[in-house]
Amino acid sequence: MTGDPTTLCEAFQRTAGRFPDRVALRGADCGRELTWADYARRVRELAVGLAGIGVAAGDTVAVMLTNRVEFHLVDTAILHLGATPFSIYNTFTAEQIAQLFANAENRVVITESRFLATVRAADPDGRIEHIVCVDGEFEDTLTLDAVIATPVTDFDFDAAWRAVRSEDLLTIVYTSGTTGPPKGVELTHANLLFEFAAMEALAPIGPDDRVVSYLPDAHLANRAFAHYNNLIRGVQITTVADPKQLIATLPQARPTLFLAVPAIWYKVKSGIETLIAAEQSTPRGLLLRWAVDTGASVARLRFAGRSAPLSLRIQLILADRLVLRTLRARMGLDAIRIAVSGAAPIAPDAMAFILGLGFPVCEAWGMTESSAAATANRPDAIRIGTVGQALPGVEVQVAADGELLIRGPLVMRGYRHDPEQTAAAIDAEGWLHTGDIGGIDADGYVRILDRKKELIINAAGKNMSPSNIEGAVRVSCPLVQSVMAVGDNRKYVTALLTLDPDACAAYARRHGLADGAPAVLAEHPGVLAEIESGMREANARLARVEQIKRYRVLPVTWEPGGDELTPKMSLKRKPIAAKYAAEIEALYD
Structure with missing residues (x-):
């Protein structure tokens, strides 16, 4: 295979072929690890088995799983059939899931035992033909081993994935719906490959990088940052099924790339403030406060384009050696090269605090409909209070009413079975209307004010x-x-x-x-x-x-x-x- 991959199937096959002995996937407890060779073998077995139960090119398959190794196996196997996997939020009710089933028109669901009752309640008419349960044998379900044991004898796995085209549907991402029923965002292989090519120009990523998958895979940010990053760039994933175990997992996973929504960064800040408050009158507490304040002061100056005085730079070196380096190591975040904050704006003071700890956090902005990020701060050119500049090949402009518009190859194909909503979101000139109010400065840095409907x-x-x-x-x-x-x-x-x-x-x-x-x-x-x-x-x-x-x-x-x-x-x-x-x-x- 020469040239750049045109589908995520091709990207996966290249990655697995280049790094067969490296660990690709691992569980949070380190008890389970799969190399790329293991991963490729399991994908082949599962794809052939899924074809055996009737999954074919053009079909959709629902996936309702926690963050676990099996998610990556089944999602990738489905892609290799030319079919389309879509994920369901673990918190969705049977009524919400029924709406997704009706829109996606899937006949197969892959889930785990804790969600079986909800999945069954979402299908009262029995339109789902197969429920595959990844963690045990239950009545009227198939195990993954049972799927593998029912292959199509004349199925050509390699021909199937090679037949997938860049314009084919990669996934449907159902918005979580703050104001109404979820909409099914249709994204193609070309959409996501463009997204990753654009991000690569800002920050090269490769097989030496590690990520922790703990946010919902039904949300595109985590799906792209972990799962698609794994397929395209070869990063190693550690899965965390229970987000409450994230803090315990970080020290042994030691991610080099880390994604968090603002609520997580606020929690990091709150935790450190609590630690300082517990020892506020002790020498250790005073040292900690001095180190944190020093880091934040330098961050504010540096990322405002101003040079910190020599005395402050010397203090930061000491603060990092005495306190901040140890603090990052205790949190398991000492190996981070790039951290990303997205999904909502983060308060500038909180960003300065986090940057001051030594975390290279790049605020980014985009939406599911734009294949995740459309703008991002570069690690070497962070500007606090902004979401960075447009990615290469992406256009961003401000409409007359202050709404931010996006245009480029990363804009979605449309909302599934909803041409009216699609036409309302993407105008005749190809501009995606984001619903965010913001501005763009002379250097191209974008600032987000708020959601248009939430002002x-x-x-x-x-x-x-x-x-x-x-x-x-x-x-x-x-x-x-x-x-x-x-x-x-x-x-x-x-x-x-x-x-x-x-x-x-x-x-x-x-x-x-x-x-x-x-x-x-x-x-x-x-x-x-x-x-x-x-x-x-x-x-x-x-x-x-x-x-x-x-x-x-x-x-x-x-x-x-x-x-x-x-x-x-x-x-x-x-x-x-x-x-x-x-x-x-x-x-x-």
Whole structure:
């Protein structure tokens, strides 16, 4: 095979052929490792077996799995048949899954035992012909071994994957739906290969790199950053089925590439702030605070294009040797070459804090409909407060109403079976209307203000960004996990807050409290005093009209995939407003 690969099947075959003895996939417990040779053999076996149960080119196959090695095996095997795998969020209800089945028209589902009841409930009419369960034998299901044992005798595996074309459908990604039913974004092999070629120009990636797959594979960011990165660039993947085990996994996985949504970076910041608070009066605590503050100060200057004074640069060298290097190693993030923050804007102060720790975090921006990133900060040219410049071959412009538009080969084929929504999203000139409001500076750096439909317009007609307000609170209040700013058509801004369980547990230990549950601490005077102090600090960062006048600390925790948060931890603003209408109205009494 010469030239660049034209499909992800061809990319996988090249990668497996070049590095047969290297580890390609591994479980979080290190008990299971597959080399590229193992991976290629299993893909061949599974593809032939899936053909045996009727999966053919042009078909769709649903995959509802946690982050585990089997996800990569079955997804890649399906691709080699010329079929299209699509992933389902683990938190989706049977009703939501039924909508996906109707849109995708799949006849096969690959899942695990914990989701069997939900999958079956999503198919009351029995249109699903085969349910494959990857972790055991259950009634009316097939195991992976059973699939492998039913091959088509005359099936030509190599001919099947070679017949796949660049314009063929690679996957359908169903949006998590903050405002309505999920839409099926159709992406081709050409879309993703262009995306990776563009990203390669910013940061070369190869088989020596390691990633941790812990975010949902139903979300394109993780699917691309881990799974497709693995197929195309040969990076090694460590799978983490339970995101709560991420912290324990990082020290032994030691990723060189790391992807996180802003909520994860806020949690890193909160954890370190909690560590400092626990020893604030001790020499160790003072040293830690000095080191962190020194790093953040240099980061702010460096990434604003200004040179730090020699004395500050010397202090940073000492801070890194004495504290920061050890801190990164304890977290298992000392090997990181490139870290990416995406899915939502991150507060500039939080970004400076994270960069100051020595993490090369590049904020990027895009959407499922643009095959993930359309812009990104280069590791050597990060500009805090921006999402970087357009990737090579991608055009970004600002419409008359401030909406950002994207054009290029990474724009989706369209929404599945929905020409009206497709026409609304992609205009006649090929511009994808993103729904994000932003601007582009003279150097081409893009800034995101907020979602077009989520801007707060107060009673006086002032436009405000809720994410900017919420980011200020997250930076200033380590005890807070989720924030939703309210103020549309109101006289002033209010907010609903929830507490971070981990930060609450640390607070309880620090203060000798028997119960550190958020429901208990939401009414604790000491916690409320800390939050009040943090809110004053947050308001000091905001324009007067943006400042939060009243707020409510809720005695609950909002979980990803629940009523309040999408699986990628974005706020479901309308459902939250409806569910907590009484609490919101009380803030305006």
